[in-house]
């Protein structure tokens with residue numbers, strides 16, 4: 001065996017036997033002992049053949065045989081894990097600091113011409129050997145990593161499941177659903193429309209021309225548009241524009257309800273919000289009468305609040321209905337007596353015995369003109385229910401703001 005370097009007096013045995021990953025600079029002695037790079041000793045692969053005193057072919061063969069033995073020894077000490085593979089690959093085949101690169105630089109390139117062929121051939125054989133073994137190591141390491149992952153990720157069906165709390169619909173959504181179900185049962189269907197509208201749909205086509213005083217009550221938010229935009233856009237103030245969209249698209253008979261959000265520049269207080277919810281209703285056919293109208297509303301109110309509730313209507317005004325009415329229901333808190341159950345005036349209806357519910361009316365013939373319906377052939381009714389206030393009434397909520405604060409203590413009361 002060729003002596004490659006004199007062993008230092010103060011070395012310690014480290015490396016494969018100790019589990020640490022060898023690097024090129026740990027590769028100091030080729031007889032199976034690895035020294036840490038911090039030790040002041042020679043590394044044969046850092047020196048040229050001349051510096052190692054190697055002068056003939058047989059010494060070269062022996063030298064390469066020793067290197068190969070060292071590799072085999074290190075490989076045999078591995079358990080087959082991926083990190084071990086990577087470390088060994090880096091130590092032997094690393095481009096910059098790998099042992100094979102060092103041999104190429106220090107032994108092959110500087111070899112005297114007479115020795116070069118045998119050094120080249122030995123290096124190629126060593127390379128093939130190392131690469132072949134490393135490839136098998138890689139395949140085995142990958143396989144063992146996959147097997148380990150499969151074992152780790154195996155689902156244990158006997159474990160108890162993770163229970164996640166399931167949320168519930170917001171009270172406003174629940175009330176929407178309740179109302180929709182009532183109208184479904186009498187042949188209405190749901191349509192939806194845009195929340196961003198043109199003044200034409202929000203006002204003009206509903207018979208509310210520019211400068212009409214009603215527009216003041218519905219002052220709303222206009223969108224800032226880029227210069228040259230075709231016209232103003234606004235956040236709809238009510239769901240009534242969807243009446244127009246619907247009649248533009250469909251011929252009578254029409255029976256629809258329109259749930260959705262609406263926006264007004266109202267200051268927030270216990271009964272006002274700048275964003276709230278409405279359900280529009282529209283029925284148009286060849287022979288719809290005022291009687292059909294009041295009968296439908298009465299049916300809805302009784303279904304929603306209970307059979308005992310009475311309804312009445314009072315004259316009102318909306319530019320898009322004629323006649324227009326305001327529907328009231330007998331107070332659900334005092335039974336319409338005006339006196340609280342505990343005595344004294346009922347605080348909910350303020351002693352009137354009636355609570356205002358929503359506005360409605362027979363569709364104004366002028367509106368039919370905007371959608372090319374013949375007012376002589378069709379008639380119908382429309383209504384617009386404020387959902388938030390209806391929900392407050394039914395569930396005894398005295399501040400509309402709680403709907404928008406998302407306090408779970410409130411929400412949990414309506415599972």
Ligand code: FA5
Pocket residue numbers: 237238239240264266271272273274275276277278280318321357358359360361382383384385386387388389390400
């Ligand atoms: C309208 O919006 C009409 N479009 C309703 C209508 C439709 C009439 C079809 C005739 C035919 P009004 O402005 O009254 O009407 O609003 C309807 C309901 O919305 C009110 O009764 C009230 O319950 C609710 N509402 C109005 N403003 C607010 C607000 N700022 N916050 C919460 N609810 C509101």
